[in-house]
Amino acid sequence: MGTVYLARSRGGRAVAVKVARPELAADPSFRERFRAEVAAARQVGGFHTAQVVDADPEADAPWLATAYIPGPTLSGLLAAEGPMDEEGLRALGAALAEALEAIHACGLVHRDLKPGNIVMAPDGPRVLDFGIARAVESTRLTATGSAFGTPGYLAPEQALGEEVTGAADVFALGAVLVAAAGGRPFGGGTPMGLMYRSVHEAPDLDAVPEALRGLVGRCLAKDPAERPTPDGLLDELMAGGGVGGMDTDLDGDSDSETGAGAASVLPAVAPVVPPAVTPSVTPSVTPDPRVTPFDALPVLGVAPAAAVPARTPAPEDAVPPRHSLPTRTAGVQDAVPASVPAPGALPVPHPPTFYVPPPPTAPPAPAPDFAAADRNSGIVVDGSGVVLHFFGEEAEFLWSEIGAVRYERVRRERVLRVVVTLYDGSVYDCELDGRRAARVDEWIRFLDPVLRHYLPA
Incomplete structure (x- = not known):
């Protein structure tokens, strides 16, 4: 739907800014969906989601800024390190169950939980991208055919266009755990073949450790009523010997206000840290924060450091497809994107204002489907x-x-x-x-x- 930038606020805070493509910004129905995404993302709190910093769905190029979460996606981590063991799967499942609890408590359904929408931060997974989330009571479609979700992770009722509840997210969570174990619950092939098997065929759970197979199988039940709730799922995962081999409170309250307990519950899923590089600084008359497209930008740590680790591009999701900010009033700085300034070059903190220049050339629009x-x-x-x-x-x-x-x-x-x-x-x-x-x-x-x-x- 657009380009994601890694940016800094004038106060120096790292944020991820999603900017809509120009052709989509001209579509009234897209703007309606984007407003809904912003509203959905603003409602959701909790440790395992990314906080919304600011947004402007009415701008010429609608944008949404969220807290930047350093770390690879789950799909990237699995490609780099291979399948998780039982301990890692329990930790991942518990974190995702907590995230779904927070999402569902707001009366929302995510509808596109998959490895590519999960960032494995050093202190625990985060669920991102509420682009097709919708209110539980809504009966309207919120996007095009691709908004069904991602074949291989979407529930049967989603594939059939029927009523979608939070149980669909639990189904996707089960499919994510199968992928994290090194399997594919409904095999490979075309999107339509995956959709058909999710409706009519039993999932393949051979890759899942035997101790978790029954629970994951219930998550993938065809009947939404037979799937566990996120709270029940969390109870069962904890009852199996604790998460991460520890008896730590998942809220992190047992150690400190900063969540030290939560930061230590995922020893098996630490992110890949590539070699560090030194960012360049492009001087200008006024030292404004700049951004570059996310895929070309070195990853920034949360705390200032002398060197900034480079970002490892994340591969496609575990089940591949068949084929392969501006402020509200201040305006955009008309400058070519440059590297993010080193921490020492940051200006004096001010209230959050995002200067996100448009890319020098529009990114190629994806083929419609x-x-x-x-x-x-x-x-x-x-x-x-x-x-x-x-x-x-x-x-x-x-x-x-x-x-x-x-x-x-x-x-x-x-x-x-x-x-x-x-x-x-x-x-x-x-x-x-x-x-x-x-x-x-x-x-x-x-x-x-x-x-x-x-x-x-």
């Missing part, structure tokens, strides 16, 4: 082509062989039919039962621009 499914069929449209899924079987067509794709509403407008015509004259169709005309309308609203992108008139 669409995904929808009912209990028996599914459709994926992306940069490679169209995939139709029928009762466990898939038919995949590349854009180079597709002559036309059309869609229509049938059966009292409660069913979406998509028809693919190939250059050789072959015709294939797939029907999705939306159950409600409003759901079919939502599908079409997101499908139509994707088809126009790949098959312009």
Whole structure:
């Protein structure tokens, strides 16, 4: 949806700033979703989430600033160090259960818990990215087909477009634990295949230690009512011998106000620390904080230091896809992004104000995609082509062989039919039962621009 920058406030605080892409900022429906993301993120507290520092969803380029959490994502940590043992899995599961408790206590559902949205900070995991979170009582879709969640981690009710509750996050937590153990609960393959198996097939738990297999299996139950609550999950993980081999209070109150107990509960999941590099400083007439795109910036520690460790790029999630700030009123400094100043060059602290210049060139927009499914069929449209899924079987067509794709509403407008015509004259169709005309309308609203992108008139 945009670019994430590592920035400093005028007071020297490191923050992560998400800035929306210009083409999205011009879309009223996107702005509505972004406002909802900001509202959701502001509500959530607790140790295992990232605090919102400031935001402006009404800016020309909407932005959201959160506390910067140093450390690799869980997917990056697993790629660097391999699967976790039982102790590490218990610690991870307990931390995520606490995060979900905080999220659900605000009446929210995260809906996209996965290794790429979990940062393994030195003092414990943090759950990030509330981009598709929504209020529990809401019945509206909050994003495009990709907002179902991430195939391989999304619950059956999410894949089917049914009512989503906090139990869907517990399902995702179970899938995360399988991935952290070195497995894939629903195998690999296309997004639609993963969605189908999450609805119809039992998860593969072979990689999970036997002592945790039953608990993880209940998290991945098809029926939301059969899954444990985050509180119950936390109780079971603690009852299995403590977290991290310790009897430490997970809130960290047993040691000090700074949470020393919480900082010591994850010995098995310490982040990878790459070699240190010395940041450069670009002088200017007025010493303002600067930023660069997150992927190109050295990672900053929370406390000032003489050297700043470099950031190790995080690989893709454990289940890969099929293919691969401005202030509200003060304005943006029109300068080319430069390295973040060394701690000694920081200006005198002032109230938080973020100077985030736009990147010199707009980042390439990701290829649009669409995904929808009912209990028996599914459709994926992306940069490679169209995939139709029928009762466990898939038919995949590349854009180079597709002559036309059309869609229509049938059966009292409660069913979406998509028809693919190939250059050789072959015709294939797939029907999705939306159950409600409003759901079919939502599908079409997101499908139509994707088809126009790949098959312009």
